[in-house]
Amino acid sequence: AQSVTQLGSHVSVSEGALVLLRCNYSSSVPPYLFWYVQYPNQGLQLLLKYTSAATLVKGINGFEAEFKKSETSFHLTKPSAHMSDAAEYFCAVTLGGDTGRRALTFGSGTRLQVQP
Amino acid sequence: NAGVTQTPKFQVLKTGQSMTLQCAQDMNHNSMYWYRQDPGMGLRLIYYSASEGTTDKGEVPNGYNVSRLNKREFSLRLESAAPSQTSVYFCASSEGVRHNQPQHFGDGTRLSIL
Numbered sequence: 250a251q252s253v254t255q256l257g258s259h260v261s262v263s264e265g266a267l268v269l270l271r272c273n274y275s276s277s278v279p280p281y282l283f284w285y286v287q288y289p290n291q292g293l294q295l296l297l298k299y300t301s302a303a304t305l306v307k308g309i310n311g312f313e314a315e316f317k318k319s320e321t322s323f324h325l326t327k328p329s330a331h332m333s334d335a336a337e338y339f340c341a342v343t344l345g346g347d348t349g350r351r352a353l354t355f356g357s358g359t360r361l362q363v364q365p
Numbered sequence: 366n367a368g369v370t371q372t373p374k375f376q377v378l379k380t381g382q383s384m385t386l387q388c389a390q391d392m393n394h395n396s397m398y399w400y401r402q403d404p405g406m407g408l409r410l411i412y413y414s415a416s417e418g419t420t421d422k423g424e425v426p427n428g429y430n431v432s433r434l435n436k437r438e439f440s441l442r443l444e445s446a447a448p449s450q451t452s453v454y455f456c457a458s459s460e461g462v463r464h465n466q467p468q469h470f471g472d473g474t475r476l477s478i479l
Contacts, residue, residue, distance in 0.1 A: 258405065283467060292369070292455055292470030293408075339407060352398060352423060353468060355407035 251276045253342050255356035263364050268312075268327040270359045272340035275321065282323040283341045283353065284314055293339060299323060310334070335363045367391050369471035371456050377477045378446045386441040386474050388456030395461045397439035398468060399423075399431060401452040408455060414439055415461075446478045 256271040274280055281300050285293040297308025304316045314325045323340060337360045341353040372387045390397065395416045400408040400423075410423030414433040428450060430442045439458075443450055453475050457468040 253407075285470075290472070292472045293457075293468075294470070295467045298467055352410045352413050353408075355400075355409070357405055357407045 251280065251342050251354050253340050253354055253356035255340050255359050257359055258357065259360050259362065261362040261364060262330045264332055265329050268325070268330045268334065268361065270325040270338050270361065272323045272325065272356060273321050274323060274340075274342045276342060280342045282314075282316065284308065284312070284323075284325050285339045285341060287337045287339065287358075289336075296325070296338075330363045332363050332365065335361055337361070369456055369458055369469055371454075371471035371474050373474060374472065375475045377479065378443075379479050380446060380448060382446050384443050384446060384476075386454055386456075386476075387438070388440065388471060389438045390458040390469070391437065392458060392469065393436070394458035394469070395436070396459045397433065398457040398459075399429075399439070399441045400455045400457065401425065402455060402473070403452050411441065448478045450476065451478045452476060
């Protein structure tokens with residue numbers, strides 16, 4: 250079975266500081282990993298995705314994530330936080346291989362606060 | 366750029382009432398999904414439809430039914446609403462069920478069951 254763990258339900262950073270949101274996955278087959286962002290009262294928007302082409306993935310709004318198989322991690326980073334980055338972030342996984350299961354499994358989310 | 370449209374945006378029901386949540390996408394996507402979002406639990410899959418004419422149960426299907434009316438529309442029905450079904454419901458769609466195809470989400474339906 251696949252699962253995703255996001256460490257820290259709330260993260261607070263100062264504007265201009267590094268953003269690091271942690272995601273660890275569990276999967277018996279090669280995973281496909283995604284980060285989504287949710288702004289208040291909106292649906293989820295795709296930030297970036299890992300599909301095995303490259304371990305460092307660049308997304309929108311200056312975010313990037315690195316797939317580390319040895320650590321089963323896919324942490325999301327941004328060098329310099331902006332006030333507009335305040336939102337909830339979700340890591341998600343879907344399985345590779347002929348599993349018959351294609352839908353996403355989501356982590357519980359991390360709410361990012363950016364202090365002025 | 367409508368994308369995925371959900372109606373209604375808000376609804377309050379009494380226990381035992383029935384309701385259908387509507388979802389339509391204009392991206393010619395083959396696959397559609399229904400999730401519920403509860404605090405601290407992320408999104409959980411209720412049902413999905415890999416293609417027109419097929420539906421499958423997800424993680425939390427009990428108390429729900431779905432209909433893939435056509436390629437554009439995928440509805441979720443609560444036959445007898447219960448307070449435990451108070452949640453925010455999201456519909457999503459993707460080109461297909463290939464692993465690298467991201468899902469596109471609607472803005473959600475906020476449902477309260479009294």
